């Protein structure tokens with residue numbers, strides 16, 4: 001990908017110098033402390049890693065390379081990947097070049113389909129998606145170059161090449177899995193000339209006479225792109241990549257984490273929760289009924305999916321962007337209306353309960369309603385959509401980390417006895 005490679009080749013030496021200077025000036029300063037409670041508590045709030053592609057200030061939500069995600073809602077995924085990697089939005093010709101490049105690499109090898117077709121018919125779509133990625137590992141350019149003895153300073157180049165190959169294929173892979181797993185008929189081939197998001201919508205085969213579903217996919221793929229470095233999938237991908245495992249291994253590992261119900265799987269759970277609510281009250285519940293339903297969920301020891309966040313302390317701007325899209329295109333849709341009603345009740349319930357540090361909706365609270373509206377009702381597939389987008393963040397983080405020479409990740413663990421003996 002000549003243009004992206006060229007701009008990275010210019011920027012990487014500058015980043016390296018900048019980081020060298022930061023380490024030489026501040027290397028011995030303390031960034032964060034870690035209490036015993038934090039060590040047992042998922043390291044929440046411990047600042048001990050660096051991620052330059054994006055940041056999540058708790059009171060603002062996602063900034064992609066310093067740009068609030070709310071200002072990027074009209075962009076394409078190509079724009080976003082370019083921005084994540086380089087720190088700049090592409091001009092029209094760079095965007096077109098990336099679009100063409102991805103289109104040229106979009107074909108998924110035939111052996112992948114054979115493996116997927118051999119999987120049990122009840123396999124979870126995330127398991128199929130991650131298996132598809134892992135099976136393609138043999139294509140890795142990083143492995144070939146590493147085995148030839150490439151210098152460390154070049155690691156980022158085949159990492160970029162693998163990332164472009166992998167990302168280009170993800171919509172084809174994901175759409176093929178949708179059609180295979182849910183018996184939608186034959187796979188639909190990518191259409192030349194369409195961009196990444198439009199091609200994905202096309203290959204899914206969902207009826208889209210006004211192009212609205214394709215626009216929804218564009219927005220979906222933009223909004224889920226990255227969420228700094230410490231979330232489960234990004235952190236796992238980074239750790240695995242730091243062992244110089246190639247992007248196929250590292251991204252598949254990260255996505256296995258995204259498949260957990262406290263992380264990316266929450267979006268399948270959210271819509272289920274809303275539909276259960278509608279089923280129980282045979283349509284739209286009253287606010288009192290909704291409140292009781294929320295308390296029943298909490299009292300049964302479950303979480304309310306789509307609410308709360310490990311870092312955010314405000315309504316997720318990505319939730320707002322999805323809600324705005326739904327309200328613009330189908331304000332009368334009953335499920336969309338319920339997303340709104342839940343938004344007025346659940347934060348108050350969570351505040352009253354007093355456990356969740358953030359009672360506000362996260363990205364997953366509204367996205368399912370959009371997919372449901374356009375007829376994509378196979379909830380177990382929703383995390384695959386999230387994954388295609390999040391792979392852009394993971395790949396860009398891998399490229400940057402290979403460029404700046406991040407070493408193998410190896411924090412120190414201590415046993416409980418050590419804490420008892422050594423912490424006063």
Ligand code: AMX
Nearest residue numbers: 262263264266303304305306307308309310355356357358
């Ligand atoms: N419903 C009920 N209880 C909640 C809650 C929710 N939505 N969010 C947090 N809590 C509870 C926690 O389970 C925890 O209870 P405990 O003390 O009994 O263990 C307590 O509140 C404190 O948790 P926290 O510090 O506020 O959150 P956290 O950083 O430990 O966890 C998250 C964050 C997202 C896992 C949690 O808010 C949650 O489970 N939310 C529901 C699932 C969800 O929407 N996940 C998607 C997150 C976004 C994403 O990755 N896609």
